[in-house]
Amino acid sequence: KAGVTQTPRYLIKTRGQQVTLSCSPISGHRSVSWYQQTPGQGLQFLFEYFSETQRNKGNFPGRFSGRQFSNSRSEMNVSTLELGDSALYLCASSRPTGGSEQFFGPGTRLTVL
Amino acid sequence: AQRVTQPEKLLSVFKGAPVELKCNYSYSGSPELFWYVQYSRQRLQLLLRHISRESIKGFTADLNKGETSFHLKKPFAQEEDSAMYYCALSGPMIKAAGNKLTFGGGTRVLVKP
Numbered sequence A: 001k002a003g004v005t006q007t008p009r010y011l012i013k014t015r016g017q018q019v020t021l022s023c024s025p026i027s028g029h030r031s032v033s034w035y036q037q038t039p040g041q042g043l044q045f046l047f048e049y050f051s052e053t054q055r056n057k058g059n060f061p062g063r064f065s066g067r068q069f070s071n072s073r074s075e076m077n078v079s080t081l082e083l084g085d086s087a088l089y090l091c092a093s094s095r096p097t098g099g100s101e102q103f104f105g106p107g108t109r110l111t112v113l
Numbered sequence B: 001a002q003r004v005t006q007p008e009k010l011l012s013v014f015k016g017a018p019v020e021l022k023c024n025y026s027y028s029g030s031p032e033l034f035w036y037v038q039y040s041r042q043r044l045q046l047l048l049r050h051i052s053r054e055s056i057k058g059f060t061a062d063l064n065k066g067e068t069s070f071h072l073k074k075p076f077a078q079e080e081d082s083a084m085y086y087c088a089l090s091g092p093m094i095k096a097a098g099n100k101l102t103f104g105g106g107t108r109v110l111v112k113p
Helices: none
Strands: A005-007 A010-013 A019-024 A031-038 A042-050 A053-057 A064-068 A074-078 A087-094 A108-112 B003-005 B010-014 B019-021 B024-026 B032-038 B045-049 B060-064 B069-074 B083-090 B107-112
Touching: A005 A087, A010 A019, A019 A087, A019 A108, A031 A074, A042 A064, A042 A074, A074 A087, B003 B083, B010 B019, B019 B107, B024 B069, B032 B060, B032 B069, B069 B083
Parallel strands: A010 A108, B010 B107
Antiparallel strands: A005 A019, A019 A074, A031 A042, A031 A087, A042 A053, A064 A074, A087 A108, B003 B024, B019 B069, B032 B045, B032 B083, B060 B069, B083 B107
8 A cells, every 4th residue: 555645855945935735645544634843843733634624733823724635635835934934744644533543754844945 | 731741852772771761641531642653764653552552563652541651661672673752642532533643752762782
């Protein structure tokens, strides 16, 4: 079974720009979660989507948004990029039941200059 | 608020020695507890979860609700155990809870020959 894929793997943007990251879950997984990983803050939950609806949300500003499509693929968008948004963004897919094992993608490394 | 604390950032042990990674949590209710591991150049992956009560790669973890702890142990460390270990919790195993993981800061384990 193919694992979670994320595109692109690397991105370099400048402050003020916006960016869209994509995630394709494991076939049959309908829950997709996003996490931000930084050396200072560690792994932080951004949001979770299930059946095209946001089911959980972390404590990030409204510049961070996401969506899920009918085939369970998900995108996250960050508008008006700031230097502090530089991070590894991880996507994870899982079965819809709470507390399920999450399968992580390789991440997208975003650098904001 | 839910929180996971891993007090040790780095654990360095010799091959064959026991290793114990500490994890304490705070949560209102009955959480699901996990240990995730990230080996060098690999994705974050599940090592074990408390509900399965099984030993994976020689590791075990016991949930102590009284002390709100979920420490990870292995009696004889191997060089291939060198990795980054994250303790994490999520809500209960019901669909409504969703799949939001709260991670600890992580513990880097270095097993020396």
